[in-house]
Structure formats: structure tokens, C-alpha cells
């Protein structure tokens with residue numbers, strides 16, 4: 031009797047323990063949130079980290095007056111403006127990471143829902159927008175007191191909700207936009223502003239102003255072609271010859287993944303770069319079911335998708351592999367972390383992108399570990415305190431934190447009596463790899479200046495300090511291309527593993543790993559990258575390197 035009782039008690043205890051331990055597939059992790067600025071005065075709708083550790087942020091010029099005055103009594107006088115024709119407030123800022131300060135920047139024409147990319151020499155090129163800005167090109171140089179330079183209406187077509195990608199030859203490609211089933215390049219050559227048709231975008235545009243193919247997900251594949259995902263379909267595209275090289279299977283389930291069914295996507299880390307055939311995989315997560323946008327119009331908010339699809343785009347017979355996130359998410363940003371894991375952050379669990387269309391903020395960031403077994407890849411992290419709905423952004427910083435800003439699902443700046451007030455606060459999320467408990471494991475790169483200029487296919491010795499014991503096989507070096515982020519998509523985002531293992535111990539806690547930089551601009555377009563040494567998934571602080 032007694033032993034039976036004990037058995038029953040043990041069983042219950044065991045059962046309680048089992049129930050209270052989160053299932054390993056969705057284990058709850060850590061990470062910390064930090065409020066950086068109670069207000070930067072504008073909505074962080076677009077963000078780009080530049081190689082001087084400043085983040086360029088802008089929203090749009092027709093939200094009305096922002097909460098940040100332009101300095102020196104300066105005002106923008108724009109007869110073509112739709113909201114305030116003489117506007118003495120800023121709609122762009124430069125955030126200085128090291129000093130946690132920001133300054134107002136001046137944009138003349140409307141940059142709303144636009145796109146951008148950083149050139150090999152480090153300039154942010156911003157393209158398109160709305161109204162008087164829809165064909166505009168603007169340049170921002172990373173220098174101490176620099177400001178936006180308006181280059182004029184140089185684009186061949188209106189680019190509103192388009193996607194950019196930096197190319198191996200240093201040009202930008204600008205793809206799509208509302209009503210634009212075509213693409214073009216910048217800078218313009220002598221031939222002028224030629225626009226090339228891309229019927230795939232017409233084929234993937236849903237009727238009735240819903241689209242579901244805006245801000246298409248674009249990645250530079252390892253063969254030099256572009257992978258373009260729109261709605262449910264994807265192609266491999268030879269942009270030089272305007273030719274569809276192949277079409278991939280549609281993502282299973284039939285639900286759209288691009289704006290306004292806004293999911294997100296990343297190119298998973300490129301590795302084994304010396305192999306004859308480098309492999310490339312795309313991971314795409316979340317979005318809203320087909321009809322979600324129309325349903326919101328009718329007053330019904332439907333749950334977001336909880337599925338991710340993973341596709342090996344270099345495979346001769348690729349198939350999407352579907353995995354389930356711990357919860358649904360629309361408008362989640364997918365960011366590559368220095369250690370090659372993926373962070374899914376921001377967004378909502380219900381509704382779609384667009385004005386007033388989101389409900390139930392998705393507060394917990396989510397890790398995805400691409401190399402783990404299928405059922406142990408996702409891990410929920412410490413929830414945020416601030417909802418980040420439509421028009422929110424996130425970018426990785428050199429120190430490994432994630433800068434998070436924005437959220438404004440309203441036509442103007444609305445701070446009261448609305449669901450999800452316009453959000454001017456800037457925060458940082460520190461993934462658990464920054465926890466003090468990993469100080470012994472964390473590498474510190476020695477002599478960063480010696481690594482600042484790198485050439486393709488260069489053998490390179492990277493020295494680093496680790497105070498604890500080094501596990502050679504668990505050391506790697508990664509190169510990260512900081513993306514242009516808006517509407518949950520991080521354009522030109524890329525990470526390459528340039529070396530693993532074979533670490534030499536030089537004594538005095540100093541170690542050395544030999545790595546080889548990528549072989550070409552197809553693998554890694556020329557420009558500024560962050561180089562990280564990673565040990566047991568704990569990254570060093572990054573250092574800026576310039577690859578040519």
C-alpha cells in the first residue's frame with residue numbers, strides 16, 4: 031500500500047515536473063531588454079547601421095509634425111508636401127551607438143515605405159518613397175556632420191514598397207513596388223533610366239489592392255543569380271539577361287508571405303565556402319493567411335501563420351520543409367545573429383500589416399538554431415515591454431545587441447486614444463549570448479586594425495583572447511553584412527562562415543585561427559562587414575572590415 035502510494039506520488043511529482051518544464055522544442059531562453067531613448071522624436075520605420083557605428087533612421091514626411099525639431103531654426107519648405115508644407119520638424123535621425131545620442135537629419139522629399147542599400151564605399155543609397163519622393167534617390171555619407179543629399183528623381187519608375195539588393199558589381203538592383211512589375215539599377219549608366227519587365231511580379235500580385243507580393247524577399251544566390259520570393263512563389267533570376275533560370279515549388283499551404291501578409295525571410299549562413307558547390311538555404315517565417323487583409327476590412331482579425339518554410343535553393347530538386355514556430359507571427363523581423371542563429375523579433379499574432387490591421391503583439395523574440403535537430407530549433411526569449419507593430423524595425427549592432435524601434439499603425443502620429451500608440455522609444459535587446467556568465471567563453475579580437483582591409487580569397491590569421499578553456503572545434507569566424515531594414519525585411523542581409531576550428535594556442539590566453547575570406551563578390555559583395563569570432567555560440571564584439 032505504502033509503496034503504491036509512493037509510486038503514485040512519484041508519478042504525480044514526475045508528471046508535475048514534466049509539465050512545468052517547457053518542451054525542449056520551445057524552451058524559454060533569456061536575453062534582456064534595455065530602454066535606450068524615451069523618444070527619438072520620429073518613428074523608426076527604416077533603419078541601416080553604417081560602418082561608423084551610427085544607425086540612420088527615418089520615417090516619412092507626411093505623418094504631420096514629428097516630436098523632433100530641426101536644428102538652427104531650419105524648416106522644410108515643400109509646396110508638393112501632402113501634410114505640412116512648411117515643416118520645422120525632422121523625419122530622419124542619426125543614432126550614435128557608442129554615445130547613445132541622436133541628431134536630427136533633413137529629408138526634403140517623401141521617403142515613406144522606401145528601400146535602400148549600402149554601396150561598396152559605405153554610402154547609404156535610399157531609393158523611392160511616395161508622392162514627390164517616389165522616384166527619388168538620396169545619399170547619406172557616414173561622416174560626422176553629414177546629412178542627406180537629394181540626388182533628384184533619378185529612378186525610371188515609382189518605387190513604393192520595393193526591395194533593393196547590393197550586387198557583386200557594386201550597383202543596387204531595385205525590384206517591384208506598388209503597381210511596378212519590373213526592376214532597375216542604380217547608379218544609372220549612359221543608357222539612362224531603363225526599366226526591365228518582371229512578369230513574375232504581375233503573376234504574383236493578388237487582385238483588389240491586396241498585392242501580397244510587395245517588398246519581395248530577394249537574396250543573392252551563390253551562383254550570382256537572385257532568388258526572388260513573392261506571395262507564395264519563388265524564382266531564381268538572372269538579372270543581367272532578364273531571364274527566369276528556374277522556378278521553385280510554391281510554399282506549401284497556399285498562404286501569402288509578403289506585404290500585407292508580411293512574413294520575413296533570411297538567407298541562412300553560407301559556409302564551407304571553399305567547397306566546389308557552396309550550398310544556400312532560405313528560411314521564411316510567418317505571415318498572414320490568404321484573405322486576412324480583406325477580413326480586417328470586414329472587421330475580422332484572423333490569427334497569423336505559425337509556419338516557417340526552409341528551402342535549399344541550390345538543390346537540383348528542392349522541396350520546402352515546413353516547421354512550426356511556438357506561436358503565430360505576422361510582421362516579425364528575421365535577423366541573422368553573429369553566431370549564425372536567426373532571431374525573429376517584433377510583430378503581432380493576429381491581423382496583417384497595414385493601418386490599424388494588427389492585434390495581439392508578439393512580445394517574445396524567438397531564436398531559430400538552423401543546425402539543431404528539427405525539433406529543437408526554436409527557443410522563446412524574454413518578452414519585450416513595448417509592442418512593436420506595423421512600421422517597426424530591428425537591426426544588429428556591432429556589440430551583438432539588437433536595436434529595436436518604431437511602431438505606428440496610424441496615418442499620422444497618434445499618441446493617445448488609439449490601440450498601439452505611435453512609438454518613439456528606442457530599445458536594445460541583448461540576446462543571452464551577452465550574459466556576464468559567458469565572460470570566460472567570450473572571445474576578444476586582438477589588434478582589429480590589422481584586419482580592417484581584406485581582399486577576396488585571402489588567407490587570414492585572426493588572433494583572439496579567451497580567458498577560459500577554448501574548444502577548438504567550436505570556434506568559428508563569421509562575416510556579417512549589415513542590412514537595410516524596413517517592413518520586417520532586412521535587405522542585403524548576409525552572413526558567411528569563413529573558418530572553423532584548428533585553433534592554435536599562442537599562450538597567455540591568446541589563440542589564433544586561420545580563415546579564408548570569400549572567393550568573390552558573388553559570395554560576398556564588396557563593402558563593409560562585421561567580423562566576429564564565435565566560441566561555443568558566444569560571439570566576440572564585432573570589428574569593421576572592408577572587403578574588396
Ligand SMILES: *[C@@H]1O[C@H](CO)[C@@H](O)[C@H](O)[C@H]1NC(C)=O
Nearest residue numbers: 068069096097445453454455
Ligand atoms: C509628442 O508630441 C506631442 C505633441 O506635442 C505630445 O502630446 C506627445 O506626448 C509627444 N510624445 C512623445 C512620446 O514624446
